[in-house]
Amino acid sequence: MDFQPGMLMDNESAGTAAELIPDGLVAADGDGRILFLNTRATRILGRPREELVGADIREAVDLQDSDGTSWWAVTDPWGGLRIRTGHREKLLMLRHNGREVLVTAKYLRPGRNQPVNRVNILMRDALYRRRAEAENAAVISTVAHELRSPLTSVKGFSSTLLRRWDRFSDDQKRLMLETIEADADRVTRLITELLDVSRIDSGRLQIRPLPIDVSAVFRRHVERAVASGLDRDRFAIEVSDELPEVWADPDRLDQILSNLIENAFRHGEGVVTLAAQRSSDDGQAALEARGHHAAGVDLLVADQGKGIASDHRHLVFSRFWHGSGRGSTGLGLYVVKGLVEAHGGRVQVEDGHAGGAQFRISLPSEPPDYLA
DSSP: OOOOGGGGGGGHHHHHHHTTSSSEEEEEETTSBEEEEOHHHHHHHTSOHHHHTTSBHHHHTOEEOTTSOBHHHHHOTTTSOTTOOEEEEEEEEETTTOOEEEEEEEEEOSSTTOOOOEEEEEEEETHHHHHHHHHHHHHHHHHHHHHHHHHHHHHHHHHHHHHHGGGSOHHHHHHHHHHHHHHHHHHHHHHHHHHHHHHHHHTOOOOOOEEEOHHHHHHHHHHHHHHTTOOGGGEEEEEOTTOOOEEEOHHHHHHHHHHHHHHHHHHOOSOEEEEEEEOOHHHHHHHHHTTOOSOOEEEEEEOSSSOOOGGGTTTTTSTTOOTTOOSSOSOHHHHHHHHHHHTTOEEEEEEOTTSSEEEEEEEOSSOOTTTO
16 A cells, blocks of 8 residues: 555644653554654654654664664564454664664554554653663672772781681770671661662651650760760750650651761761750641641751851752762662651751751651551
8 A cells, every 4th residue: 555645634632742741652554664653752763753754764774773674564563363452562773873772662453463553662862761770880889899998908907817716815806806796787777778769669668656755865875975985075955944855657757867977977077966946837847748847847957067168058869969978878868858748758968057067857746647
């Protein structure tokens, strides 16, 4: 059957609808002649619509596998099995321009076991997939680096102790064992954070909120830090009077505060202030946008360091952000953001009153609807 321009009239509405989809769409008739294609398809193919409409789709959209085999010869939509309805997405290459595209095919028939009378091809530029693969590779590389460093230390010190135990004094052995323990804790923390990242990204993070005494939580974190060797004078606690109770998961709130306190000591200077007050108007608006209408509570963790430049503040909660220093996994603040938002709250970074960075966590002071 020869292609006739008048055939386009029946497909005019379909062609208009095709312009609304983000992928390239090419439709061919029972003889493989292109009936219509959207603008995105012309850009992927690199040819004007006038040259493509009416052309044989097997020549105009010359697809091949990675080994150079013609995809059309392999699939043969018109002469193949009459029970096929199409093909799932596959990475192919356009022979004429070498462009990689993700292709999905749909075969239409007038009836069961009837010959194909329409073939629709959806094409998506594979560049975005390649970028996603590159980003995933970068994540894997970063995780591998973060794991390799402490594991190398653990392996080195443990091997040295096993082979030369009698050559070291008790103090030297203790130092090596303490280093092994610290590096093992670092690996455990990284694995825990990676699991939390996975749960956050997949929406499987579980929160079990309870009413919490913020002052008691702050004091417990200070005592824990002092026991680990930090000076008590480097902490200040400021909790407003008649503060509403905070509804949060106790374990997750401890995780949030631990990450922020550790971040303050690693990247900040001076006194670290732990404060709690009624939510600011901005924080309250954020909580109300998430369905919490009671007065919320803002938890503040502030240091007296150099602070975070305003043009970097949108990056601090991204994966593997290290700021100006190293020594952390770079996942802590990403996990903090995910945990806070799982509570229906919000976290942001701002300038502290005494200089340095201040992290403000807005949390609800009411139980979630399913507990109310």
